Amino acid sequence: MIEFKNVSKWYGQFQVLNDCTTSVSSGEVVVVCGPSGSGKSTLIKTANALEPFQKGEILIDGISVGAPDTNLPKLRSRIGMVFQHFELFPHLSVLRNLTLAQVKVLGRKEGEAKERAKALLERVGLSDHIDKFPGQLSGGQQQRVAIARALAMDPMAMLFDEPTSALDPEMVNEVLDVIVDLAKEGMTMMVVTHEMGFARKVADRVIFMDAGSIVEDCTKAEFFDQADQRSDRAKLFLSKILPH
């Protein structure tokens, strides 16, 4: 469903993505991990054209992201994205955060959008907060609202960019639980995360990146249980994070 073909990206002279090729099939959960600055976030942001790339091709459901005649707003509306820092709209209520794009982009009626928003807030356990503003919610609550906001567009795939990195440790699980549920329901997902326990639980595949390249692209079992067959870089990474 999401195909990366030889994607390369430079910031001036500095190459942030180096010939990245991989794909995510329908219903698959792919976890992207790797050290800081390895290009994980950049890679998933190229998938909905929030980051441009200079070489290669990305196809979403057969539509080329980089092609000049692609209707980007329409393409983006079909892919949900969740950010590290939530990025809820602080001047809008929780309800309006969820309905704005439904009405403006999908052309839904206000009533219909509101019903959808209510159902999704119920699902992430935040029905009581529908009329609050983002600033009145905890980090974990904000991130759950952000997930609901993305789901309100009925996306065919979800991208998560370090969804728990900015959270207090005690709030990580309430957000991961929501994502795990989504995975169980068969949502196609690409998740950049350092939560290896989460990766073990829900990932179908694990992509390991270093210095802009995809070093490992294998099943969860191969990545975690046959670590001796992995590259030295991945072994080093695993040896540093797994003992805890």
Next chain:
Amino acid sequence: MNGFDLDTIISSIPYLFMQGMAFTLKLTVLSTLGAIILGTLLAMMRLSSNRLVSGVAGGYVNLMRALPLILIIFWFYFLVPYIVGWIAQAGRPIAVGGFTSALITFVLFEAAYFCEIMRAGIQSVPSGQTAAGYALGLNYWQLMRHIVLPQAFRNMTPLLLTQMIVVFQDTSLVYVLSLTDFLGAANNVAQRDGRLVEMFVFVAMVYFVMSYAASRLVKVLERRMAVAQ
């Protein structure tokens, strides 16, 4: 004709305020509204990744900020009838009236200053907000209208109001076009009664009280908004 003649002031108060101040406030409010709209468009142009678009806006802003306001008031007063005549294909200048001419001038001039305020306002909205808006499928105009500009206006409200106080003072320059703003009205009375000292002292006091009170209100508002965030 000796001493400080309070009666001249008191008896002319209805004229000064009902005509003069009413004109000044009308011109101030309309100019500010127009200049904020034009200035916001200019700010969006200046921040465009298209070099031609940002260059045109940048050139306009720099030009306006490099010229004295009084010069531009003269310029437009004499030029606007020709421009309107040309647009209307009338083959001759069309008089547009002092108020319209002054309003157009102030909108065009002050837009340069409001542009810089709005540019800072737009840049004060974190880039993550833009990314989130685009990720939901909003287009540029929807993003600006619903996400970026509301936050930019909120962040910049104190500065916008402070600039409005400057506009309020600047409007007194229209007296060179013989328009009866507050200063113009006071000048009329002063010339008629030969009471220049009284009238100009009174005008200064009124401008001071109104501008100072307004700037104190902006300060209060600023503190309230800081608490709310």
